Amino acid sequence: MAKRALITGITGQDGSYLAELLLKKGYEVHGMVRRSSEEKFERIAHLQGKVTLHQGDLLDQFSLAALLSLTQPDEVYNLAAQSFVPTSWNQPVLTGEFTALGVTKMLEAIRHTRPQVRFYQASSSEMFGKVLEVPQTEDTPFYPRSPYGVAKAYGHHITVNYRESFKLFAVSGILFNHESPRRGLEFVTRKVTYNVARIKHGLQDKLPMGNLDAKRDWGFAGDYVDAMWRMLQQDEPDDYVVSTNETHTVKELVEIAFARVGLDYTKYVFTDPAFVRPAEVDLLIGDAAKAKKKLGWEPTVRFKELVEMMVDADMERVKAGQR
Ligand code: NAP
Ligand code: G4F
Numbered sequence: 172m173a174k175r176a177l178i179t180g181i182t183g184q185d186g187s188y189l190a191e192l193l194l195k196k197g198y199e200v201h202g203m204v205r206r207s208s209e210e211k212f213e214r215i216a217h218l219q220g221k222v223t224l225h226q227g228d229l230l231d232q233f234s235l236a237a238l239l240s241l242t243q244p245d246e247v248y249n250l251a252a253q254s255f256v257p258t259s260w261n262q263p264v265l266t267g268e269f270t271a272l273g274v275t276k277m278l279e280a281i282r283h284t285r286p287q288v289r290f291y292q293a294s295s296s297e298m299f300g301k302v303l304e305v306p307q308t309e310d311t312p313f314y315p316r317s318p319y320g321v322a323k324a325y326g327h328h329i330t331v332n333y334r335e336s337f338k339l340f341a342v343s344g345i346l347f348n349h350e351s352p353r354r355g356l357e358f359v360t361r362k363v364t365y366n367v368a369r370i371k372h373g374l375q376d377k378l379p380m381g382n383l384d385a386k387r388d389w390g391f392a393g394d395y396v397d398a399m400w401r402m403l404q405q406d407e408p409d410d411y412v413v414s415t416n417e418t419h420t421v422k423e424l425v426e427i428a429f430a431r432v433g434l435d436y437t438k439y440v441f442t443d444p445a446f447v448r449p450a451e452v453d454l455l456i457g458d459a460a461k462a463k464k465k466l467g468w469e470p471t472v473r474f475k476e477l478v479e480m481m482v483d484a485d486m487e488r489v490k491a492g493q494r
Pocket of ligand 1: 180181251253255293294348350355
């Protein structure tokens with residue numbers, strides 16, 4: 172019989188890639204979606220009829236338990252979150268409700284409704300924040316720098332705690348930044364690649380940016396959802412760092428993106444304090460040796476290729492008058 176998976180956050184970047192991967196592996200895929208006045212599930216439009224969508228919300232514990240009873244999943248991937256760091260300073264309480272307590276609500280629903288489930292929690296390199304070790308591993312202590320990072324640290328620890336307290340098969344993937352042409356427009360990679368395409372097409376002539384010196388370990392989302400799946404296929408639940416083991420500045424990202432369309436970024440980019448954060452994560456670089464050894468996982472897309480893939484996709488989109 173086909174395995175069944177339930178994905179929260181299926182309409183997001185990672186949810187769409189994970190749904191594709193699981194369908195290819197023969198899974199029956201169920202996704203939890205929030206009700207909205209207009210349904211715009213663009214990232215999963217091509218999967219219509221192949222995945223089954225159910226209304227639910229991380230804020231509503233009864234909806235989670237009901238969904239577990241209805242779908243009887245073998246695996247639950249908890250990807251839903253308020254995931255944009257700057258918003259977490261504007262809405263810290265909401266971020267805590269979704270991104271921190273939402274994890275407990277799901278774990279409680281699993282514990283009482285379907286304890287045999289294998290559970291994946293989407294933890295984040297933002298938990299390392301003002302890093303206490305370089306590179307960061309599963310053993311590096313956390314020092315989060317935003318309400319989002321704090322909320323993710325809670326989600327991480329409660330997942331470990333439920334594994335140890337109630338013997339749930341609960342794993343936490345500590346994923347470093349991962350991007351794709353499906354990335355939200357507010358995140359720095361997509362903001363840059365989309366605006367480069369607009370500038371190249373003569374639709375604008377300036378790009379306001381925040382801190383160009385920040386360093387990130389950027390990988391491709393398609394690779395990272397494969398690591399999530401591998402974590403749930405192990406004999407024992409454990410936590411894993413998923414990263415490329417390379418770090419690059421935002422400035423390098425900008426240079427490569429503009430160069431891809433034959434432009435010099437210095438003519439277009441300027442610093443706008445509105446995009447500078449109250450507290451910054453200056454440097455992230457992950458050591459994914461454990462994932463490589465135990466999961467047999469390795470990234471297939473490197474930084475320059477990733478940025479160029481995103482610029483090319485946005486050039487096509489802007490040409491077609493799309494976002
Ligand atoms: P994303 O594109 O922002 O997607 C977030 C998803 O969560 C969307 O489907 C959203 O639904 C859903 N959601 C938000 N609040 C919800 C709620 N209260 N109830 C139900 N669904 C809710 O994020 P992503 O980049 O795919 O990331 C997936 C997960 O990995 C997130 O937890 C993120 O924090 C974490 N993570 C991401 C990265 C990265 O670099 N991408 C790295 C580490 C960890 P709507 O469509 O209705 O808004
Ligand atoms: O793309 P970003 O907004 O991603 P950030 O804050 O690293 O968070 C992402 O990765 C986390 C994993 O580490 C996830 F957990 C989280 O959900 C999210 O997916 O910003 C990256 C860097 C920051 O240092 C920021 O200050 O880019 C810098 N930056 C400079 N100018 C900018 C801008 N970021 C944005 N969004 N917009 C700018 O104009």
